[in-house]
Amino acid sequence: MGPGEGAIPGDCRNAYELGRAIAGNAWVLVTGGRDVGVMDAANRGAREAGGLTVGVLPSSDLAGASSFVDIPIVTGIGEARNYINVLSCQLIFACGLSAGTASEICLALKAHRHVILVEPRPETARFFESLDSARTHVAADTGQAIQIAAELLKKQE
Amino acid sequence: MGPGEGAIPGDCRNAYELGRAIAGNAWVLVTGGRDVGVMDAANRGAREAGGLTVGVLPSSDLAGASSFVDIPIVTGIGEARNYINVLSCQLIFACGLSAGTASEICLALKAHRHVILVEPRPETARFFESLDSARTHVAADTGQAIQIAAELLKKQE
Amino acid sequence: MGPGEGAIPGDCRNAYELGRAIAGNAWVLVTGGRDVGVMDAANRGAREAGGLTVGVLPSSDLAGASSFVDIPIVTGIGEARNYINVLSCQLIFACGLSAGTASEICLALKAHRHVILVEPRPETARFFESLDSARTHVAADTGQAIQIAAELLKKQE
Amino acid sequence: MGPGEGAIPGDCRNAYELGRAIAGNAWVLVTGGRDVGVMDAANRGAREAGGLTVGVLPSSDLAGASSFVDIPIVTGIGEARNYINVLSCQLIFACGLSAGTASEICLALKAHRHVILVEPRPETARFFESLDSARTHVAADTGQAIQIAAELLKKQE
Numbered sequence: 348m349g350p351g352e353g354a355i356p357g358d359c360r361n362a363y364e365l366g367r368a369i370a371g372n373a374w375v376l377v378t379g380g381r382d383v384g385v386m387d388a389a390n391r392g393a394r395e396a397g398g399l400t401v402g403v404l405p406s407s408d409l410a411g412a413s414s415f416v417d418i419p420i421v422t423g424i425g426e427a428r429n430y431i432n433v434l435s436c437q438l439i440f441a442c443g444l445s446a447g448t449a450s451e452i453c454l455a456l457k458a459h460r461h462v463i464l465v466e467p468r469p470e471t472a473r474f475f476e477s478l479d480s481a482r483t484h485v486a487a488d489t490g491q492a493i494q495i496a497a498e499l500l501k502k503q504e
Numbered sequence: 505m506g507p508g509e510g511a512i513p514g515d516c517r518n519a520y521e522l523g524r525a526i527a528g529n530a531w532v533l534v535t536g537g538r539d540v541g542v543m544d545a546a547n548r549g550a551r552e553a554g555g556l557t558v559g560v561l562p563s564s565d566l567a568g569a570s571s572f573v574d575i576p577i578v579t580g581i582g583e584a585r586n587y588i589n590v591l592s593c594q595l596i597f598a599c600g601l602s603a604g605t606a607s608e609i610c611l612a613l614k615a616h617r618h619v620i621l622v623e624p625r626p627e628t629a630r631f632f633e634s635l636d637s638a639r640t641h642v643a644a645d646t647g648q649a650i651q652i653a654a655e656l657l658k659k660q661e
Numbered sequence: 662m663g664p665g666e667g668a669i670p671g672d673c674r675n676a677y678e679l680g681r682a683i684a685g686n687a688w689v690l691v692t693g694g695r696d697v698g699v700m701d702a703a704n705r706g707a708r709e710a711g712g713l714t715v716g717v718l719p720s721s722d723l724a725g726a727s728s729f730v731d732i733p734i735v736t737g738i739g740e741a742r743n744y745i746n747v748l749s750c751q752l753i754f755a756c757g758l759s760a761g762t763a764s765e766i767c768l769a770l771k772a773h774r775h776v777i778l779v780e781p782r783p784e785t786a787r788f789f790e791s792l793d794s795a796r797t798h799v800a801a802d803t804g805q806a807i808q809i810a811a812e813l814l815k816k817q818e
Numbered sequence: 819m820g821p822g823e824g825a826i827p828g829d830c831r832n833a834y835e836l837g838r839a840i841a842g843n844a845w846v847l848v849t850g851g852r853d854v855g856v857m858d859a860a861n862r863g864a865r866e867a868g869g870l871t872v873g874v875l876p877s878s879d880l881a882g883a884s885s886f887v888d889i890p891i892v893t894g895i896g897e898a899r900n901y902i903n904v905l906s907c908q909l910i911f912a913c914g915l916s917a918g919t920a921s922e923i924c925l926a927l928k929a930h931r932h933v934i935l936v937e938p939r940p941e942t943a944r945f946f947e948s949l950d951s952a953r954t955h956v957a958a959d960t961g962q963a964i965q966i967a968a969e970l971l972k973k974q975e
Contacts, residue, residue: 375575401575407591407615407739418532418558420577421591423615424738425721426928427581430898431588434564434578446928446949453921457897458564458580474945478917564896581895582878583771587741603771603792610764611740631788635760689889715889721905721929732846732872734891735905737929738898745902748878748892772878772894 348378348432348451349385349442358385358443361465363392364489365440370398372493374500377436379428380404380420382413385442390415403432430454438463438499440492444471456482461499465492505535505589505608506542506599515600516545518622521646522597523547527555529650531657534593536585537561537577539570542599547572560589587611595620595656597649601628613639618656622649662692662746662765663699663756672699672757675779677706678803679754684712686811691750693742694718694734696727699756704729717746744768752777752813754806758785770796775813779806819849819903819922820856820913829856829914832936834863835960836911841869843964845971848907850899851875851891853884856913861886874903901925909934909970911963915942927953932970936963 349358366389369376376393378386380402390400394415402416407423422428426447433439433455439462441452455462456479463484464472475483484499486492506515523546526533533550535543537559547557551572559573564580579585583604590596590612596619598609612619613636620641621629632640641656643649663672680703683690690707692700694716704714708729716730721737736742740761747753747769753776755766769776770793777798778786789797798813800806820829837860840847847864849857851873861871865886873887878894893899897918904910904926910933912923926933927950934955935943946954955970957963 399575401577403577418556418575419592420558420560420588422588423591424581424584424588424741424898425901426925427738427895427898427901429925430896430901431577431579431581434580435576444949446924449949450921450924450928453917453924454897454900457917457921470941470945470948473941477941478915478920581741581898582744583768584738584741584744584895586768587739587744601792603767606792607764607767607771610760610767611743614740614760614764627784627787627791630784634784635758635763713889715891717891732870732889733906734872734874734902736902737905738895738902741895745891745893745895748894749890 348439348448349389350445350448351379351381351384351386353445354384354388354443357466359388361442361489362386362388365389365442365465365492366392366394366398366400367396368489368493369393370396372497373398375399375401377401377403377432378413378416379432380413380416381411385448387413387415389442401435403428403435426450433460434458436460437503438496440465440496441467444468453478463492463495465489505596505605506546507602507605508536508538508541508543510602511541511545511600514623515542518599518646519543519545520549522599522622522649523549523551523555523557524553525646525650526550527553529654530555532556532558534558534560534589535570535573536589537570537573538568542605544570544572546599558592560585560592583607587615590617591615593617594660595653597622597653598624601625610635620649620652622646662753662762663703664759664762665693665695665698665700667759668698668702668757671780673702675756675803676700676702679703679756679779679806680706680708680712680714681710682803682807683707684710686807687712689713689715691715691717691746692727692730693746694727694730695725699762701727701729703756715749717742717749740764744772747774748772750774751817752810754779754810755781758782767792777806777809779803819910819919820860821916821919822850822852822855822857824916825855825859825914828937830859832913832960833857833859836860836913836936836963837863837865837869837871838867839960839964840864841867843968844869846870846872848872848874848903849884849887850903851884851887852882856919858884858886860913872906874899874906897921901929904931905929907931908974909967911936911967912938915939924949934963934966936960
């Protein structure tokens with residue numbers, strides 16, 4: 348998860364690397380599916396590494412979908428799809444912050460999903476830790492994020 | 505699409521055969537994802553034939569999901585997921601009839617999706633034809649259903 | 662419930678009369694809230710008779726809302742709002758038929774709501790009776806529709 | 819908006835006072851509609867002051883609805899209803915914080931709604947200001963919150 352139009356280059360780079368690593372671990376990538384920002388970068392990374400990508404789109408058709416999405420889920424329910432996005436994930440990586448991304452992190456914590464914040468600002472990390480410290484994780488880089496994810500998935504088995 | 509708990513054996517047999525044929529054509533199967541009736545049978549058919557299966561679940565967790573679903577989309581929005589189900593399909597096969605199935609066919613026609621009714625009762629076919637005759641198709645068996653689908657997909661390309 | 666853009670004059674007349682009678686009985690009117698067809702006519706009738714009107718809109722803002730809606734519910738979830746529409750009603754009146762209206766009737770029956778079809782064509786009535794004969798009711802005119810509704814609500818108390 | 823089960827007494831007291839003031843201004847109160855915490859308190863306040871109350875429920879029936887809700891909207895879409903909740907409001911008051919409440923504030927800012935945080939902790943205010951400083955407002959008490967709301971509504975006219 349991460350910003351669309353307003354994503355900064357560092358967030359997209361992290362998302363691309365996470366996409367590659369998710370595919371490398373034979374995990375399935377789930378994103379909001381649009382052709383901008385963190386979503387597009389993560390899908391591109393996973394596609395290039397031979398992974399399977401699912402995009403949960405807000406729109407009622409394929410316009411605006413990332414060309415790197417293999418399985419587009421066309422919801423037609425706008426931003427309400429953020430809820431489906433997080434429920435369909437076993438855990439969430441967050442690269443960067445926007446109102447939309449923050450809503451997904453909150454919905455994820457509410458639904459008892461673990462969230463791994465990648466290179467967050469300290470005050471961002473503290474905010475989500477204040478909502479649910481047990482399920483908010485902080486990673487200094489994408490390598491650490493993948494390591495935390497692998498450990499969490501092992502426990503969920 | 506088709507009934508869950510109330511499915512009759514003939515509908516499940518058709519769904520199983522369609523699942524196999526969908527996989528055989530390298531198409532992706534999308535269903536409501538539950539472990540009963542037409543949904544479960546179609547997923548079993550597709551899985552056995554080596555296909556990829558997506559299940560758009562009404563529930564907020566994996567309880568009740570078909571074990572033959574590869575990609576569970578956990579919506580948590582109950583029967584409102586019928587809308588997502590049909591929007592995410594390029595075309596719809598309907599095996600059997602129930603209130604839920606009929607709602608999906610109606611939403612599909614409303615969203616301008618083609619619907620192929622497999623072995624429908626004549627009055628059922630007439631009803632949906634009265635809503636949208638151009639997008640309602642009738643197949644005498646699963647073989648004809650797949651043939652109609654292939655022709656429709658060719659035109660959509 | 663009833664068609665929007667494609668509504669015929671007779672359906673709108675019935676909807677207007679039902680709106681007036683719903684308000685006259687001090688019931689609350691719930692519709693899809695748009696400014697066309699059966700929705701707009703029902704809201705106009707209820708407003709003129711001093712009733713309270715709720716409109717469950719598909720859009721993410723007030724554009725296209727009927728000016729006779731007192732309480733607009735802005736869902737932003739498109740046609741998936743049909744589900745909310747029927748769940749929020751104690752019973753449903755249907756004036757006319759379209760794919761969207763038929764989806765609402767089906768979702769209503771699936772959710773165990775009673776549906777009163779006002780002046781339906783015989784084959785339409787038979788179709789919905791085949792889905793759930795116990796909850797499908799046929800009214801020859803709006804007067805009979807209101808009478809059936811009053812009896813059903815009495816039993817629900 | 820505010821916490822349900824985990825609400826603290828101060829948040830409920832603020833919500834009750836806001837409910838009274840909302841009714842006193844002849845505004846319509848919209849909440850998540852459940853019979854706990856901030857939702858229940860706000861509805862009780864508005865009801866006691868003779869106001870009209872709308873509750874956008876997550877459930878598919880009326881179980882768990884506040885008895886102070888006049889117009890229950892039964893969505894059946896779980897936490898995805900948070901989106902409908904904020905879209906249906908002209909502006910949002912937030913009393914207290916939880917993951918669910920934070921998701922609503924984020925969705926509100928994303929949908930360009932103004933949010934008035936009532937007696938927030940400084941770091942909470944700073945977090946939402948970092949997402950959208952122009953639409954995040956801080957009120958020291960309920961009186962100031964109502965004053966800010968009145969000014970914002972005047973500008974929206």
